[in-house]
Amino acid sequence: MxxxxxxxxxxxxxxxxxxxxxxxxxxxxxxxxxxxxxxxxxxxxxxxxxxxxxxxxxxxxxxxxxxxxxxxxxxxxxxxxxxxxxxxxxxxxxxxxxxxGIAWFKKGFFFLLRHRKIMDIVMKMGFMFKTCALAQDDKDRGLRSRFSLPMVKKGRLLPSMAKVSFLNSYPEEIPAPIQEKKNQRIALFIGCLANYNYTGIGDSLVDILKELNIDIFIPKDQLCCGAPAYFTGDVSSVEYMTKKNIEYFESFMDDCDAMLIPEATCSAMVKHDWQVFFKNHDMPEWEARAKKVAEKIHMATAWLDDNTELQQILKDKGKKFDEAVTYHDPCHARKVQGIYKQPRNLLAPNYPMVEMSDPNRCCGFGGVTMQTEKFHFAEAAGKPKAAMIRETKAHYVSAECSACRMQLSEAMNNAEVETIFKNPLELISEALKD
CATH class of the missing domain: 1.10.1060.10 (Alpha-helical ferredoxin)
Structure with missing residues (x-):
């Protein structure tokens, strides 16, 4: 040891x-x-x-x-x-x-997470040449690998890549549409999958905050929260990314009312696991700094439901849809942060809600190692969730977690379940559109 x-x-x-x-x-x-x-x-x-x-x-x-x-x-x-x-x-x-040691492909992945500019270049090249190695899935859930790679087997469903990342799509400051004496100012931490793959999540959150007349700050130098490395045991990468992020957050956090994170895993990592990591590795100064930063960190739907009039706006002005939604509780939302009512509160005014037999059951994502070297376990864990989703007959399945999205999309595709996955913010934004 x-x-x-x-x-x-x-x-x-x-x-x-x-x-x-x-x-x-x-x-x-x-x-x-x-x-x-x-x-x-x-x-x-x-x-x-x-x-x-x-x-x-x-x-x-x-x-x-x-x-x-x-x-x-x-x-x-x-x-x-x-x-x-x-x-x-x-x-x-x-x-x-x-x-x-850590497998070379994991080391390479964590290196990219530590270096945002290099990751931007790699992902842009991936977008340009993705059809060489990946084929578009017929259900528009992502891309299927044409051949086996170190991290994925042939036929595996992967999230599509955006032409431009979320962080590179917006200016750092987005003023509220109506400038009052003092609007709330909210910072956004986007998460890697939402930044490079599921960019509609960040777009939807920006639209919602504009509807609420909130000033938006998008900190461009944010790094990965460190969760993939943390769950793999790469201590040096975790320490590097957490310290860099904390130092950066401290430079602007006093000027913001909150920082919203539209990802359960990232939110739990920043709000909870950073402090645990520093405590377990005997870094009390950094533990205290992580605790201070965490005071303004919130999972997006939780803050929106608890601190704004969004639920009432959705009831009064939002479009009503006939398509039912079933909600999957990400492990890092319900069990780590106690968040499960708020996303449902924001979806219910505009969509019929139907619950799964066990919405709290893990989808089976499990982290980098589970998704690569032990993917047979992830596939097995995803099957019962896909069956539960099928039983609801819902048009949409929703969860505020892109890891769950990636895992459930694969599970539903394998089980030929037609239900469409949407982040709750995407569904809420759609209800607010004219």
């Missing part, structure tokens, strides 16, 4: 606190698709305790087990002792990365 993690994080204490009640097992995403005691929350915790006591070698078998967790936090949600199983697994993955 790496010295830093061993000193700061006590896996044995977590293992000793587990009462082995088994409440976590029925809700565990990996156990649902791979029913083995070792790949269950209490199995993970027990093995981690043995690892710290020196009774378990961190070999390839242990690596495979610890990388099989989806980090969905379902176990944390039901645990009578509130044991942070996801947190201990995130930390042991740093040890895995130290011992086994």
């Amino acid at each position: 790496s010295k830093k993690v061993e000193d700061i994080f006590n896996f044995t204490a977590t293992s000793d606190d587990c009462i082995k009640c088994g409440k976590c097992i029925p809700v565990c995403t990996i156990h649902q698709v791979n029913p083995d005691e070792t790949t269950s929350p209490r199995g993970f915790i027990d093995l981690l305790g043995a690892y710290q006591r020196g009774h378990l070698e961190l070999d390839k078998n242990a690596k495979d087990i610890f990388e099989s967790c989806f980090l969905c936090t379902n176990c944390v949600d039901v645990c009578p002792n509130s044991l942070a199983t996801d947190m201990v697994i995130e930390e042991v993955r740093a040890d895995i990365a130290d011992k086994f």
Whole structure:
């Protein structure tokens, strides 16, 4: 075990606190698709305790087990002792990365996330040459790979690429349509998938804020929140991106009323996991700075519902649609941030809402490793969600998370479910159009 993690994080204490009640097992995403005691929350915790006591070698078998967790936090949600199983697994993955290294294609991906300008160039080239390696899907959900790549297998559905990223599509300052004595000023943190692939999310949020007569600030030097690297154990990339972002946010946050993030994973990472990361790696100054920044960080629909008249505007002026919407709760929204009512509150005035049998069940995205080396688990986890969506007969499925969008689009395509995925902000914006 790496010295830093061993000193700061006590896996044995977590293992000793587990009462082995088994409440976590029925809700565990990996156990649902791979029913083995070792790949269950209490199995993970027990093995981690043995690892710290020196009774378990961190070999390839242990690596495979610890990388099989989806980090969905379902176990944390039901645990009578509130044991942070996801947190201990995130930390042991740093040890895995130290011992086994990180695959070259992941290193390349994290390098791009650390360097926005280079990522812009790569994504622009990807847009220009995408048809060479990718074919447009007939349901317009994305692009299918023509051949196998290190990160994706042949036939895999990938999100399409935008000609121009969201951050490069707008000026940094967008004044409210009507300038009053003092309008609210809101900063936007867009997230990588919404920036380069699902750009309609950011466009919709801009339109909504204009309707609310709010001044918009789009900080152009923002980097990735660090979640992909964090869930993979790339500590150096996480530290670099979080510190750069915090320093940048501090330069303008006092002049903003809030920073909105239209992505559940990014929002949870910035608002919650940054502090956890710095605490676990003994950086109290940065933990305090992350906590201060987090005071103004909000998931977009939560802030819009809690702090504006948007719901009433939608009731009074919004177009009414016959197409039903079913809402999927992203793990990092409902379980990590307690957000699930607000997006429904904003959709209900204009769309018939129909609930899935289990809207809280993880879609099975699971992070970079799950989407590449262990994609068979992600595919298995996506099948029941696609079946639930089919059963609702809804025209749209919605979730404020582009990772869920990517995963559910693949699952629905494989199951030939015709339902269309839209971020709630896209549906809300559509209801506000004349």
